[in-house]
Amino acid sequence: MPNGSRRTGTALTERQKIAWLRLIRSDNVGPATFRDLVNHFGSAEAALDALPELSRRGGAGRTTRIASVDDAERELEAAHRFGAVFVGIGEPGYPPALTEIDGAPPLIAVKGDLEAASRPALGIVGSRNASISGAKFAAMIAREAGAAGYVVSSGLARGIDTAAHRASLQTGTIAALAGGLDRPYPPENVGLLQEITSGAGLAISEMPFGWEPRARDFPRRNRLIAGVSLGVVVIEAASRSGSLITARYAADFGRWSSLSRARHSIRVATGRTTS
Structure with a gap:
């Protein structure tokens, strides 16, 4: 626990x-x-x-x-109108695990339940074109993590990310964005983001308001996911996918990671071992 x-x-x-x-x-x-x-x-x-x-x-x-x-x-006014605030490193509401990484963003924009930022997090990421079994597996891990007291962090992408966020709406989830908080991607997950920020979850970004995400911004988002998490589970990721970038960041930060093809159940780990 x-x-x-x-x-x-x-x-x-x-x-x-x-x-x-x-x-x-x-x-x-x-x-x-x-x-x-x-x-x-x-x-x-x-x-x-x-x-x-x-x-x-x-x-x-x-x-x-x-x-x-x-x-x-x-x-700052744009953030206020959007219902968001900026939190600096060292301030209450800044994710504790994120403070421990090299080059942590000095300021992040956040919207939602700041309590989610202060709790230990498990990252769950994977394929945008997830199989049905992969999505079910991600949801199962997210529910188990939530029941164990963890917040689930992910990147609001299609597929595995979406399944993980939806399964942890009640227990807490953190969505890391590649663009500004007011420019979520993909468009079909705008409603999901609203559910996250109006409930027990939180949206975070280090990018300016109004910033449209570009391809080169997504690795920074992946770095945020790994940074706020004590460990990362990767499900059905392609060999050159952004999900594996998240896993590499987790390894660089001394966090644990687990790769899965969605064929086996696992228990949520509490240590920092690599499997």
Whole structure:
């Protein structure tokens, strides 16, 4: 049985959150660069002040675009209108397992039940063209995980992801998105996402509001799934599928993974062993 929920951390002030959002939305600033800048300069505001000079020292051929206060405030307002909030790493509501990975996103947009973020999660991913038995197997694992106190994390895709989310609507599920929270993919799962965020589940994304997901954004979504999860179950995945990218991320993060062709029942593991 997993430990109880954790809601620890210190909340950012509104001013700090705007500065964090400006910094992560500025050109050439990813999670690792964000961390290095804040560690070096002491705050996101100080890092923003230093960016123009750093850009000149780096020999940039053009001025680095720095997200403005207006840009950040507009995105915060878009989140508010959508019923979402931004949660920073270290704040209550930021998934504890995600804080442990290298290059964790400093800010994620979330919508739904924040309690889901604080509970231990099991990732379930797999084929978009799942067989009937594969979908049933995913649903069975999701129900067993929910009964054992786990939230089920997945990527809102067709097939296995959809089956896992639907089977865990009552016990808790996390949907990681490749685009902005207001740009879910695929379109036929918009209703499912609404069920998730209006119940015991949560939608999360590190992408800006209004961001239409592109092919290269889905590995980042897969990284989120692995990051929030203590382990990942992969069902009926093709040899070059995004689901196996999720499994590789899980291995990189020291989490356990299990591959299945949906022919055998398994018990939900609580340790970090690979099978």
